[in-house]
Amino acid sequence: MLTRIISGVVAAAVLVAILLLPPVFLAGAVLLVSCIGLHEYAGAMKHKGIRVDLKVSWAAALVWTAYAYVTTLAEQEGQGLAVAMKSLFTRTALWGIIFLIVVVLFSRILFENGKFRTEDAAHTLFGIIYIPFLLSFVLMIRNMDRGFEYIWLVIIGASVTDIFAYFAGTLFGRHKIIPAISPKKTVEGAIGGALGCMICMMVYGVLVVNQSGTALIPVYHFALMGMLCGVLSQIGDWAASSIKRSAGIKDFGRLLPGHGGMMDRCDSFLFVAPVVYIYISLFF
Structure with missing residues (x-):
């Protein structure tokens, strides 16, 4: 667990550093x-x-x-x-x-x-x-215009969903959602992940995006986008799990200690980024 935490912190630090650069x-x-x-x-x-x-x-x-x-x-x-x-x-x-x-x-x-x-x-x-x-x-x-603010919506959509789903599943999980692909995933965890993502997206929208001095974006847009990201982030995770299950492997690789391969960490981002881009393009 310690290795997983250290690896995750280092990866997060590298990600933040890259986002701060041009x-x-x-x-x-x-x-x-x-x-x-x-x-x-x-x-x-x-x-x-x-x-x-x-x-x-x-x-x-x-x-x-x-x-x-x-x-x-x-x-x-x-x-x-x-x-x-x-x-x-x-x-x-x-x-x-x-x-x-x-x-x-x-x-x-x-x-x-x-x-x-x-x-x-x-x-x-x-x-x-x-x-x-x-x-x-x-x-x-x-x-995009204001792209530095919007890119964090992708981070929230992918990372926060995973965290809330884990804790909600651990505390309240009773009903398996897709046991043939991810035996540990539960309906309660999935709901918790989506709701957690929606709440965090709303908070970020109110405290950061809507404080930049430009036109205010209605809060319900952040709620809807948060719910969509919360659902599709987990579908991205399950999609990667289905590939691994089909191939008969546990992880895509060993690049990130405690986490597996690059794809084991980026699977949710693959489904969240298009949602954020399309939603912003249509409604912001």
Whole structure:
């Protein structure tokens, strides 16, 4: 337990430090996490006899991370570099790269005499969507107006939900929610996690977001977003558990002592970041 606590504190300190730095550092961190996550995902799939094309996956992670960062970067940031990069990462170019990835994967199926199969290509594409695509929403939030304030909504949505779900499940848990995938998860824990996230999101909205001197955001928006994040954060956790259960492994890796692999810590963020981005874009 001590190892887990120390590892968690160190990871949290590193995360806070990255968020305090200019957004380009967060872009580098997102790319690194995506590549590590893809490596762990490929290792999990290997237990099922699936060959994930890591080279294609890492290339896709680089392209998508760069696209998400550059296309949402404010004009005043980066100046000449930002303009040059935006001209490179046009939407047409992105679709062309996606098409190229599909062609490369199918070419491997056709010309490698059964060494690379349709299911390998399918799992490669799934990994790209599951990890770098979903994680790229973190960058898109950070590059928003007031993005430094909004990015903490993702931290609250993923981390606080986990904490409240753990304590609510420990104290009140009686009814298993998905025993075939996560035997220790309970209905009471899930409800506690969602309610805890909603309350913390409301408190953060009132005390931080609405104190910045700009137009006030109605509190019910933070409540709704908190409930959505509280639910989807846990679905993200269960989704990762289903992958591990299917692969017959306990953890994605051993990178973080006491926690497992990178994916064991980031699974909730993958589902929370898109929710926060979409909700802010629609209603704030």
